[in-house]
Amino acid sequence: MKVRVTVMLKEGVLDPQGKAIDHALQTLGFPGVSDVRVGKIIELDVAGTDRAAVTKQAEKMASNLLANMVIEDFSVEVLA
Amino acid sequence: MKVRVTVMLKEGVLDPQGKAIDHALQTLGFPGVSDVRVGKIIELDVAGTDRAAVTKQAEKMASNLLANMVIEDFSVEVLA
Numbered sequence: 001m002k003v004r005v006t007v008m009l010k011e012g013v014l015d016p017q018g019k020a021i022d023h024a025l026q027t028l029g030f031p032g033v034s035d036v037r038v039g040k041i042i043e044l045d046v047a048g049t050d051r052a053a054v055t056k057q058a059e060k061m062a063s064n065l066l067a068n069m070v071i072e073d074f075s076v077e078v079l080a
Numbered sequence: 081m082k083v084r085v086t087v088m089l090k091e092g093v094l095d096p097q098g099k100a101i102d103h104a105l106q107t108l109g110f111p112g113v114s115d116v117r118v119g120k121i122i123e124l125d126v127a128g129t130d131r132a133a134v135t136k137q138a139e140k141m142a143s144n145l146l147a148n149m150v151i152e153d154f155s156v157e158v159l160a
Contacts, residue, residue, distance in 0.1 A: 006121060021122060021146070030141055032127025041086060041119040042101060047112025061110055066101070 002079040003046050003058045007067045008039035042066050043079075051078050082159040083126050083138045087147045088119035122146050123159075131158050 009015050018036040025033045044061075048054045058076045067074040089095050098116040105113045124141075128134045138156045147154040 008121065024145055025141055028144055030137065032137075033141070034125045036122065036124040039121040039123070041088065041121055042116065043119070044116040045114045057110065057112075061105055061113070064108055065104055
């Protein structure tokens with residue numbers, strides 16, 4: 001099944017990448033931009049047909065490898 | 081308005097990050113994983129109340145800065 005894992009920094013964690021993008025956008029002439037946050041998307045095929053089992057498997061992958069649980073949150077979506 | 085820009089590599093473009101994650105997951109004991117693709121999410125506040133205008137603004141930001149149009153596709157979602 002196709003799964004999408006979305007990983008974002010936790011609220012309150014400084015996002016230097018977001019700050020850099022914010023500054024670059026202002027410089028490029030996009031004044032009305034604020035609160036830029038950057039995250040990751042990992043899409044993968046997970047073997048299995050049971051949605052709950054695939055979701056659980058993906059959550060284990062996310063907490064073991066895909067997300068740094070100290071500073072990041074993740075969410076799992078089974079696409080198809 | 082809160083906007084989410086999702087940037088993924090185009091189909092057919094080699095994804096070394098995805099390959100590395102695929103390999104790491106196999107090593108960690110997740111055999112049933114394949115076709116791992118990695119992308120970016122950029123969430124930002126864009127000044128404005130008109131959904132169409134905000135979407136257009138975000139699309140310009142994406143094509144000018146947030147996505148490398150040679151190898152990446154992007155999609156824009158106005159969240160709230």
